[in-house]
């Protein structure tokens with residue numbers, strides 16, 4: 393519905409065609425968006441995970457399910473050394489370590505130590521934060537070489553999550569509840585209190601055991617245990633790398649919203665300050681750099697790479713769309729007369745509404761529901777209308793009385 397339609401429906405008088413405000417689209421530029429996004433990305437940095445396990449245990453499937461990137465498509469990764477590959481983009485690095493090589497003259501833990509040495513010699517932004525040690529859930533206990541490897545990881549100061557893969561959750565035909573098979577329950581019980589052949593307690597330094605699947609046995613469904621896996625990974629991540637992990641993962645959207653909201657509040661405050669002396673509606677574009685910076689930062693949280701994925705033309709179009717010019721114009725059409733101004737509270741509320749709407753659109757792109765190439769067009773459906781924002785403020789004032 394256009395603003396004109398809305399105005400008629402409300403019975404508001406239609407304005408005579410006002411004088412066209414000066415066209416500022418030529419002056420507009422999207423740099424605040426790109427700069428804020430680039431700055432945020434480099435500040436958050438890259439999260440690096442090591443994922444260790446035998447070939448076929450389900451490592452790649454886990455990575456795809458949690459991080460939503462199809463590494464298979466990306467290619468084979470960089471073979472760093474035999475059995476070790478490194479896959480990365482800006483926000484995520486995966487060290488894919490293939491168990492141990494049978495027939496090697498080296499012990500598995502020695503092989504792993506060599507791999508870890510290779511990794512430690514790489515640059516700071518490639519260093520491992522957390523390890524997923526993957527074991528097929530159909531195993532019945534950990535073998536000595538595996539225990540030695542986990543001890544080696546611990547000795548290097550790396551937090552290890554023991555991930556059981558390909559767990560089959562069976563539906564109880566009577567209760568309808570899902571559960572795992574008895575054999576697996578025994579294995580989990582052993583993992584929680586491991587003992588050797590002589591029933592003597594063993595200490596194996598993993599932090600947690602998590603049961604996972606990325607699909608059911610028919611190859612369908614979304615999997616199980618993945619939410620728990622990301623929650624544990626986050627809690628084991630060093631404080632200054634938690635945001636990088638929140639950005640890299642794709643399962644938990646509330647974490648991203650929690651990161652976006654303070655950015656929105658900050659920008660709303662800045663916009664309010666900028667309009668402390670009320671600014672003419674036609675000049676509301678002055679708020680654009682503040683809103684664009686906010687939007688660029690939010691885009692970084694959703695790991696959206698506008699600079700490389702949109703053409704310059706599409707970027708400029710997006711910029712114009714989000715600059716608030718269209719809003720300002722429709723407002724002028726509706727309520728004629730000079731002297732219409734945006735005051736501090738309108739500027740703040742409009743910026744906050746813009747941030748919320750942009751966050752939601754970013755979520756849609758992030759989850760693949762909206763194509764990044766169509767963001768500029770979709771934004772029209774999300775962008776707040778200045779009039780709606782003002783109406784809402786009025787309603788809030790009334791309800792507060």
Ligand SMILES: Nc1nc2c(ncn2[C@@H]2O[C@H](COP(=O)(O)OP(=O)(O)O)[C@@H](O)[C@H]2O)c(=O)[nH]1
Pocket residue numbers: 445446447448449450451452453454557558559604605606607608609610611
């Ligand atoms: N049933 C089932 N099969 C899985 C699961 N995860 C992976 N697979 C299958 O196991 C095979 C090996 O998986 P992949 O992720 O490539 O293992 P990787 O070699 O450790 O990277 C593939 O055929 C997957 O489809 C799962 O959770 N359940």
Ligand SMILES: [Mg+2]
Pocket residue numbers: 451452453
């Ligand atoms: Mg693989």
